[in-house]
Amino acid sequence: MAKQTPTPDTNHSNLDQRKASILEAVVAEHVDTAQPVGSSAVTQNAKLEVSPATVRSEMVALERQGYLVQPHTSAGRVPTDKGYRYFVDHLKAGKLGAAKQQHIGDFFASVRGEVEDVLEQTATMLSKLSNYTAVVLGGSSSTAPIVSVQLVNLDAHHQLLVTVFSDGTVLKHSVIVDFEVDHNDVAEASKQLNALLHGTTTADKVQVPSRQDDVATMVRESVAVLHAERPTHEGEQVFIGGSSKVAESMDGVDNVRNVLAILEQELVVVSMIEEVLAEDVAVKIGSENQLETLASCAVIVAPVTVEGETVGAVGLLGPTRIKYSELMATTRTVSEHLTRHFEGDKER
Amino acid sequence: MAKQTPTPDTNHSNLDQRKASILEAVVAEHVDTAQPVGSSAVTQNAKLEVSPATVRSEMVALERQGYLVQPHTSAGRVPTDKGYRYFVDHLKAGKLGAAKQQHIGDFFASVRGEVEDVLEQTATMLSKLSNYTAVVLGGSSSTAPIVSVQLVNLDAHHQLLVTVFSDGTVLKHSVIVDFEVDHNDVAEASKQLNALLHGTTTADKVQVPSRQDDVATMVRESVAVLHAERPTHEGEQVFIGGSSKVAESMDGVDNVRNVLAILEQELVVVSMIEEVLAEDVAVKIGSENQLETLASCAVIVAPVTVEGETVGAVGLLGPTRIKYSELMATTRTVSEHLTRHFEGDKER
DNA sequence: TGCTAGCAGTCAATTCTACTGAGTGCCAAG
DNA sequence: CTTGGCACTCAGTAGAATTGACTGCTAGCA
Numbered sequence: 006m007a008k009q010t011p012t013p014d015t016n017h018s019n020l021d022q023r024k025a026s027i028l029e030a031v032v033a034e035h036v037d038t039a040q041p042v043g044s045s046a047v048t049q050n051a052k053l054e055v056s057p058a059t060v061r062s063e064m065v066a067l068e069r070q071g072y073l074v075q076p077h078t079s080a081g082r083v084p085t086d087k088g089y090r091y092f093v094d095h096l097k098a099g100k101l102g103a104a105k106q107q108h109i110g111d112f113f114a115s116v117r118g119e120v121e122d123v124l125e126q127t128a129t130m131l132s133k134l135s136n137y138t139a140v141v142l143g144g145s146s147s148t149a150p151i152v153s154v155q156l157v158n159l160d161a162h163h164q165l166l167v168t169v170f171s172d173g174t175v176l177k178h179s180v181i182v183d184f185e186v187d188h189n190d191v192a193e194a195s196k197q198l199n200a201l202l203h204g205t206t207t208a209d210k211v212q213v214p215s216r217q218d219d220v221a222t223m224v225r226e227s228v229a230v231l232h233a234e235r236p237t238h239e240g241e242q243v244f245i246g247g248s249s250k251v252a253e254s255m256d257g258v259d260n261v262r263n264v265l266a267i268l269e270q271e272l273v274v275v276s277m278i279e280e281v282l283a284e285d286v287a288v289k290i291g292s293e294n295q296l297e298t299l300a301s302c303a304v305i306v307a308p309v310t311v312e313g314e315t316v317g318a319v320g321l322l323g324p325t326r327i328k329y330s331e332l333m334a335t336t337r338t339v340s341e342h343l344t345r346h347f348e349g350d351k352e353r
Numbered sequence: 354m355a356k357q358t359p360t361p362d363t364n365h366s367n368l369d370q371r372k373a374s375i376l377e378a379v380v381a382e383h384v385d386t387a388q389p390v391g392s393s394a395v396t397q398n399a400k401l402e403v404s405p406a407t408v409r410s411e412m413v414a415l416e417r418q419g420y421l422v423q424p425h426t427s428a429g430r431v432p433t434d435k436g437y438r439y440f441v442d443h444l445k446a447g448k449l450g451a452a453k454q455q456h457i458g459d460f461f462a463s464v465r466g467e468v469e470d471v472l473e474q475t476a477t478m479l480s481k482l483s484n485y486t487a488v489v490l491g492g493s494s495s496t497a498p499i500v501s502v503q504l505v506n507l508d509a510h511h512q513l514l515v516t517v518f519s520d521g522t523v524l525k526h527s528v529i530v531d532f533e534v535d536h537n538d539v540a541e542a543s544k545q546l547n548a549l550l551h552g553t554t555t556a557d558k559v560q561v562p563s564r565q566d567d568v569a570t571m572v573r574e575s576v577a578v579l580h581a582e583r584p585t586h587e588g589e590q591v592f593i594g595g596s597s598k599v600a601e602s603m604d605g606v607d608n609v610r611n612v613l614a615i616l617e618q619e620l621v622v623v624s625m626i627e628e629v630l631a632e633d634v635a636v637k638i639g640s641e642n643q644l645e646t647l648a649s650c651a652v653i654v655a656p657v658t659v660e661g662e663t664v665g666a667v668g669l670l671g672p673t674r675i676k677y678s679e680l681m682a683t684t685r686t687v688s689e690h691l692t693r694h695f696e697g698d699k700e701r
Numbered sequence: 702t703g704c705t706a707g708c709a710g711t712c713a714a715t716t717c718t719a720c721t722g723a724g725t726g727c728c729a730a731g
Numbered sequence: 732c733t734t735g736g737c738a739c740t741c742a743g744t745a746g747a748a749t750t751g752a753c754t755g756c757t758a759g760c761a
Binding site for chain 4: 041043044045058061062064065075077078079080081
Binding site: 410427429 | 722723724725726727
């Protein structure tokens with residue numbers, strides 16, 4: 006019995022050559038047609054020179070191992086999340102079509118304006134290019150030095166701290182004190198804050214006055230607010246492009262509604278994206294997502310890194326039935342351009 | 354023939370009492386059930402003491418006049434846009450249920466934070482309350498005096514002008530010059546701008562230096578950018594709450610996608626809202642909307658006015674089949690609260 | 702031992718038919 | 732002017748029959 010079996014039917018993550026080809030063909034076909042894929046379709050599509058019957062028996066094995074499922078007895082097969090996962094993991098880095106590459110290049114060559122605008126437009130562009138929903142995350146700005154600080158009086162107990170960073174970012178924070186402030190004191194506090202903080206970053210420690218007068222209190226409060234460890238992701242900005250694509254690409258009203266509901270909650274979107282980044286995986290497929298609601302979605306994410314630090318991310322959200330190869334390449338390309346764009350800004 | 358006919362069957366915008374009641378009943382029933390309404394349903398619902406047959410002949414007349422339509426021969430009637438319009442125009446100002454009134458009151462009693470946050474939360478609240486998509490417009494801030502101006506160097510030809518207003522608004526503008534700027538010049542220009550603009554509003558004229566050196570040029574450019582007549586609605590902020598409700602309330606994937614696509618384009622949303630406000634009408638029904646895509650939608654808008662000036666708006670977007678009375682009351686209530694909220698801020 | 706052709710079986714999707722029932726329009730009588 | 736009654740229309744539904752795209756299995760072949 007123990008000959009040199011070329012088809013060991015292991016339970017491990019490896020499939021023999023032919024099974025892999027078949028799985029690949031099923032994924033490709035299903036992505037294309039949205040229909041269950043039958044054995045004969047596979048024989049026509051894949052470069053395999055075997056009969057449908059052979060494919061069938063292989064598919065039985067693939068199903069037993071959890072890579073495929075049958076919607077019902079007399080239907081073809083559809084990839085499971087595990088099937089997609091295998092497909093994605095064994096994907097050789099795809100190349101992006103010249104036309105799309107050109108398109109992205111042109112976009113970044115012509116885009117102007119402030120950071121927010123660039124990110125927003127990137128999201129829109131990526132969504133149009135891919136026909137799926139795009140998410141762009143802009144990192145917080147704690148690295149840039151502070152150019153100017155301004156304390157603005159809103160009402161007796163309520164000031165607004167406006168901080169301008171050298172990269173053009175502006176942050177606003179509410180500052181609340183428990184005494185009635187004097188107008189001149191605010192001006193004075195503003196002046197002191199400027200002297201104190203100009204040129205520093207939010208990571209730097211500064212010497213705050215320890216006096217107990219109103220001005221000193223305001224200064225202390227302001228610095229505290231600004232330096233406060235942000236509840237995760239505060240300051241992260243989220244730009245979503247093409248949320249209407251959800252209606253096209255997902256099926257089932259409930260699904261559409263649920264996914265849209267998630268996109269409305271920026272914090273959820275941020276953590277969803279960061280989750281993917283954290284594990285250093287670029288793709289989450291279906292049930293791999295933490296959120297149950299996204300069980301029918303695939304998320305592709307690429308980080309934007311400047312000087313080795315992750316300052317943002319580019320993501321795509323679509324159904325699991327998606328052109329992984331192309332879209333992964335697209336996402337990567339856009340993130341690289343974005344990285345270059347920001348590094349370019351830095352240099353100048 | 355010329356008796357004292359109490360039913361003159363005019364083509365004018367007036368319907369006799371009974372027709373009006375019937376139309377009202379049809380609208381009410383259809384809003385409730387989403388089904389075409391038959392004659393007997395009307396007799397049960399309306400307080401009319403007439404037989405279905407009578408109602409039928411009246412409905413024929415209403416159909417001839419364009420207030421109702423039949424989806425097909427053997428179905429009940431459905432209101433047309435014109436029918437809804439008549440209904441809305443003859444609606445006596447509805448009262449809002451105590452529970453909802455309470456809810457809104459509680460919300461505004463507890464809401465804190467900066468203007469943007471308040472508007473954003475208002476949109477979310479209104480959407481949850483109504484179960485439709487809410488739109489909140491925050492007006493531009495040209496009325497508040499300037500507290501501080503800061504010119505930030507981004508690259509050799511490229512500065513960012515950050516303007517802080519006394520109400521806490523912050524505006525950013527790009528300033529581009531055609532010479533290589535010196536770092537010190539930027540600081541000097543910043544200083545001069547502050548001296549020049551502090552305490553003024555963007556509507557005030559200021560005396561700019563006419564010298565031809567770099568600093569003066571930057572100052573002139575900056576003031577010009579800041580005072581530039583904004584392309585309509587620049588600076589308007591749009592907050593959309595509950596876009597996922599679109600998926601629930603509109604039927605037909607195409608419809609959902611189209612409406613979502615509109616909501617993505619902030620400028621379009623702004624002009625849509627302003628269009629309703631401009632004509633001093635609170636409601637646009639179906640084909641009354643400029644945008645064809647919104648032919649199956651109703652838009653309800655109420656302005657937010659502070660000191661007689663319209664500074665924003667509150668809107669709801671739903672299908673034409675909507676509870677006009679209640680939702681108009683809701684929208685009005687929220688806009689009044691918002692008005693009071695901002696006036697309260699002003700006073701302090 | 703692995704591949705393949707062929708065959709019987711399964712079952713979603715489609716088509717057809719008949720039927721139901723909500724609702725109309727019209728008419729004749731009150 | 733209103734109303735009851737009646738014939739008619741037609742979308743929607745339910746059931747039966749048909750189709751066809753698959754499969755699993757088995758027996759024969761290299």
